[in-house]
Amino acid sequence: MAFKELGALLDAGLPLPIGGKTYTVPPPSAKTGLRVQNVMQAAATAAGGGKVSDAVLDDAAELDLYRDVLGTAYAEMIADGVKWPALKHCAMTAVAWIIQDEDAAERYWNSGGDPSQLAPNRATRRASSGTESSTRSRGSTSSTTRRQGKSGSGKKRPRRG
Structure with missing residues (x-):
């Protein structure tokens, strides 16, 4: 078996429909992909309370990042007067595509950017996995409580001779 040409496998781009028009985000350059991973x-790190350089996440870097991840679709969106919330949503969808895959990007896109919509609720997960059951699980059979003696201290009293 021979390897297929990689460009034919990965150069499809990401189609994003807005207001009756579909913008195609081209695959990012390696430099952009690495920058997205770094950001x-x-x-x-910042969300976990760690120290991060302000230059990595400042407003100008954010706009540059949006332009970089959207590629040629960025200028097309600007020329068409796409509103800021839509442009930002497109850029964050492209980020999900770059750091994960097209399925993750589609989930993000369809969630409208709402994090609570990204993870299915428990009932949905159970129904889709086929593990939902009417049988209740058994409770734990181990115990961490100690029997207490008459004194209530939990210690044995010495015997009197």
Whole structure:
């Protein structure tokens, strides 16, 4: 078996429909992909209370990042007068595509950016996995409580001779 040409496998781009028009975000350059990974790592570090360089996450860097991840679709969106919330949503969808895959990008897109919509609720997970059951699980059979003696201290009293 021979390897297929990689460009034919990965160069499809990401189609994003807005207001009856579909914008195609081209695959990012390696430099942009690495930068997105770096920014996302910095964001995770900052969210965890770690120290991050302000230059990584400042407003200008954010706009540059949006332009970079959207590629040629960025200028097309600006020329068409796409509103800021839509442009930002497109950029964050592209980020999800770059750091994960097209399925993650589609989930983000369809959630409207609402994090609570990204993870299915428990009932949905159970129904889709086929593990929902009417049988209740058994409770724990181990015990961490100690029997207490008459004194209530939990210690044995010495015997009197």
